[in-house]
Amino acid sequence: MTQISNSPLTILGESIKLGESKEVNFDVANLHTATPVNVPVIVERSKKPGPTVLLTAGIHGDEVNGVEIVRQLIAKGINKPKCGTIICMPVINIFGFINLKREFPDGRDLNRVFPGSTGGSLASRVANKLIKEVVPHADLILDFHTGGSGRFNAPQLRYTKNNKHLDELAEVFGAPFVLYSKNLSKSFRSTCAKSGKDLLLFEGGKSFHIDDVVTNSGVNGVKRILKHLGMLKTVFKASKPKKSTVFIEDSNWQRAKYSGMFKASITVGAYVEKEDIMGNITDPYGKFNYFVRAKTSGYVINVNELPIVYQGDALFHISTELK
Template sequence: MTFRQKNKITVLGHDIKAGENCELSFGVANLHTSSSVDVPVIIERSKKPGPVVLFTAGIHGDEVNGVEIIRQIIAKGINKPKAGTIICIPIINVFGFINLNREFPDGRDLNRVFPGTKNGSLASRVAYKLVNEVIPDVDFIMDFHTGGAGRFNAPQIRIAKNNPKLDKLADVFGSPFVLYSKNIKKSFRNTCHKLDIPILLFEGGKSFHIDDQVTNTAVNGAKRVLNHLGMLSTRFKISKPKKMPVYILDSRWQRASFSGMFKPSIAINSKVTKGDVIGNITDPYGKFNHFVKASNSGYIINVNESPIVYQGDALFHITTKLK
């Protein structure tokens, strides 16, 4: 990866020189009680030149596993680079995080309002501030997410097709799966793409939940990428991925044919054959038991862990085409 040599970077209006570290506050608005809300932006700079890397999480306030990943990166000192700069923002949507809501108090999904506007809605103002006051000097971003609405995502990196630079970084990260997906309009990832800032979007686990395996996968992947960029401190060991990532070109959701109580019987990451029994839907009275069979062969990359489902609800995300 090529990067610009920067003796000084500017974040939230503050100039930070090489070798300095600081904690800034990403403040936009107070709570309705007039209490201030401070979102820490933690910046660590080495004296040695190198890339400027940004770790972000909590774009959705209920995705606590992403917050835990960056918390561990900070707590373990992984964010103290031997070269370059690491910026950590563990919680972007602090308003949602306080109430464990996905959206902002204005009802908007932050990941659908980028690049935002200076005088727009609360979510739009946060997006604008992130884009205009944090990322202009950034060379590379890792953004951490989870599945929503009780759906558990296998650890995966999501990138757009036909980008060899991102393919290489995804290989280095070493998650079990790499899912090719289009950049969604007005998303953070799409805005970064337009600004020519490479970004890896990590998905793993589900909302309102912290999963050790998912967290370990993400932290180890972050260390591998930082090591690849020549930024990781020598006191950290690098573990090799158990296997190369499976690259997914296409996938589909298998949906419930009936409403009822749902119980999956297949583990996440498993490979299934069309017709395999992968779960069952029952009624509360012991009179009905429908066996859910795989609609196609592939890997299970998402499982709905909600105990109650309705007809048409997404149950399993199954790969249909691999690279």
């Protein structure tokens, strides 16, 4: 249910009235050097009441493409709504971002400790503060992620199936793919779902890499959502996606049959027929060359871009059943 109110928004101890802009600090702990760590939360409120949209990124410190999407939304002023409120948190795991690591300094994956606790680990405390002091204000959450190391994800949205409302929002967002997936235990997405909060998780690209196609997909998707909610200022254009979103009911990973040097010959997002050649595995000595053929027909939504693979490594993520 959309929360529309004329009263001030109190978030992280700061009161923000309609028509005000404010940067508040998501403060949890200093660095081990006693240096303060400021995690800015950018809040933009229109003079006109409306929905509240929360844009989050950087739950994993190495997923810079998601950070770039939210950064662009702020830099271009897209986060200044025509009505309602937009809250931006470009880097939630600032500790991992500083150290160029996925996890927190305590070794924990922030996306596996929600809802967290006030007396737990550092990651748990960050999770708890996010859930208790920021998330309750949101009507819709758009959470931006990136693929793993060396594995390039096609731009896609993820959420559980049989959710008509999220299906409608996904159509509006216009990412190339929707991959229905179960909520992982103690994840941000799972915790928000239990709290009754709508959340679309965006995946695209690979860690430690900024890709223009993925970034544009994320930025354009947000603009379409904001326009749909009546929140996008008229100065910004929300173009329709060039192709309809493909909804994927099920998918499989195709793994390496041999160890060796690997090179994909297809691009992420492509459609392949069974037995199509998708790449090859060779040895360093020019004595071995194995062609990797598609075991099923489907869309390739992830490609391993690492040059060295071992037997059993995931090479391609391919859709097996469409909606």
